Amino acid sequence: MPIVRALLTRLITTFITLFGAAVIVFVVIRVVPGNPIAMMLPPGATEADIDRLKTLYGLDKSILEQFLIWLGNVAQGDFGTSITLRQPVYDLVIGRLPATLELSIMALLIAVVLGGAAALTATLYRGSRVEGGIDVAGGIALSLPDFLWGLALILLFGVLWPLFHISGRISPSLGFDFSSNFFLFEAIARMRFDVVADLMGHMLMPALALAIPLAAIILQLLKQSLKECMHDDYITLARTKGYSESSIILRDALPNAILPTLTLIGVQFTFLIGGTVIIERLFSYEGLGNMAIDAVINRDLPLIQGIVLVFALLFTLVNLLVDMTYAALNPRLRHA
Amino acid sequence: MRDARGQIRRLPGLRLWLSGGWLTFLVLAAVFAPLISPHDPLAQDLFAGRLPPVWEQGADPAYLLGTDSLGRDVLSRMLHGGRLALIVALVAGTLTCLIGASLGLIAGYYRGWADLVISRFIDIWMAFPPVLFAILLIAVIGTGLMSVIIAIVVIDWTRFARVVRAEAMSQGAMDYVASAQVAGRSRLGTALSEILPNVLPTIVALLTLEMGIAVIVEAILSFVNLSISTDQPTWGGMIAEGRTSIYQAWWVLVFPLFALFLTVLSFSQLGEGLKDHFDPVLR
Secondary structure (H helix, E strand, O other), rough: HHHHHHHHHHHHHHHHHHHHHHHHHHHHHHHOOOOOOHHHHOOOOHHHHHHHHHHHHHOOOHHHHHHHHHHHHOOOOOOOOOOOOOOOHHHHHHHHHHHHHHHHHHHHHHHHHHHHHHHHHHHHOOOHHHHHHHHHHHHHHHHOOOHHHHHHHHHHHHHHHHOOOOOOOOOOOOOOOOOOOOOHHHHOOOHHHHHHHHHHHHHHHHHHHHHHHHHHHHHHHHHHHHHHHOOOHHHHHHHHHOOOHHHHHHHHHHHHHHHHHHHHHHHHHHHHOOOHHHHHHHOOOOHHHHHHHHHHHHOOHHHHHHHHHHHHHHHHHHHHHHHHHHHHHHHHHHHO | HHHHHHHHHHHHHHHHHHHHHHHHHHHHHHHHHHHHHHOOOOOOOOOHHOOOOOOOOOOOOOOOOOOOOOOEHHHHHHHHHHHHHHHHHHHHHHHHHHHHHHHHHHHHHHHHHHHHHHHHHHHHHHHOOOOHHHHHHHHHHHOHHHHHHHHHHHHHHHHHHHHHHHHHHHHHHHHHHHHHHHHHOOHHHHHHHHHHHHHHHHHHHHHHHHHHHHHHHHHHHHHHOOOOOOOOOOOHHHHHHHOOOOOOOHHHHHHHHHHHHHHHHHHHHHHHHHHHHHHOOOO
């Protein structure tokens, strides 16, 4: 069964990648100058106090021992205790992860809708000024990264024309009591549309900043695949049957052209999640990335380790999922 | 169809000229920054804080683009910030290119265990959010121009390695490579004299794109206050300051942001234009 073997190989490489990521995180952080213990102690602490804390955090053992202990704990879901926030890292990360996931998924949806609509429109009006305009807009959208789009959106819709919130995740005045950290999903499930509107008003700008470059990538690839399809025989056949151009593009060309774009979206989704780090900072959005930057600035080693590792896990899982979906969708690989 | 093709062919010329023009202007401004800056970029004047640009009411004509909250001249800070942005773009871009492209060439042409090791490292690198990785590195090795450059090289070499590896692999399978080897050329000789020239156009286009990325990474690092020391004016640092006083003094944010926009756009358009220029199908 070649497909089982391919899957197994893929799982093993995923595991090696994750292990490598863990090693690198550990090595990078262990060379941090600046003693984390010193930051935790009040002035006038004795040698004995320092030693006690070192033993508590396992810093008195050899590097290899520390790594093995840390890895063993991580495997059991124990990421240690944050030095600055004095809470279990696992709880902190799990508390913030939903905010980042909601933002990433929202951004992905916006990118797919924007990029897809632009590609379909450009294909419908191919060869005209409309296509030229969409191409130029797509080129500019692709040239500038999410960080710059975020700043531009803050200026446009936060200052010049203040339509949306440009900082935070929810208005504190709302006083809504959430029972989970998936604020948006929960508000939708509980049909509180005033809360949904407030959450969207906060999320839209950062999500759009993340979405614009990806939308441009989707536009370019989907448009190219659609155009190649438009020369195929079945399109000519549909035309002779008298279907309108727009229904031919939607019903006949799109299903045949979409596979490369789907794969690309999967790969690009990890880049988008990576972008949340600085975008959350820019919009003071209380997600994982914003917490990560604080953790780095405060030299909170256990927290940094936990967050970076969770990101690595998320990335490798998304990549694995993409590969498996591709194998399932592509008939050539299915029957290989 | 024919129409769109024509547009594609006409556009690169304009694109290359506009982006080349802005970058030339930027280089000149950066080189002569100490001569043409109207003020010392670090000089504070608390009595002249948050002055608007000249065309607004209440401006001081001595400060063309206004001042920030500490009364420092925005124009002079932008000119000096441009210097740093360009140094980072050139040095970090070139180093990233050299290291990444070499590793990609080795992996793609020699294959075997070298490819296995390099590819595995690329996979591991792809598992980190690049911005977080860069911030972490700077926190570890300390701030400063050198650190920023090192961080960019360390996080971004995979961009070159991935592309060059794939290109070298497809070139290596071609007949002209086989015939060079039949003719008795050494492996290294073939890699350098046959493969490299064919991959070079891609590398040059990528390098231009990378310079734009380097400028952005430097700005992001200055934005979270982890770049070159706070004494040095940087675009990212100005933007971070402008973000906090956006309702009181928009010009502190807008002008450096505009410069950053044009610079990144120019680098990437130049890169795209070069890519099209080298692409035999479009040519």
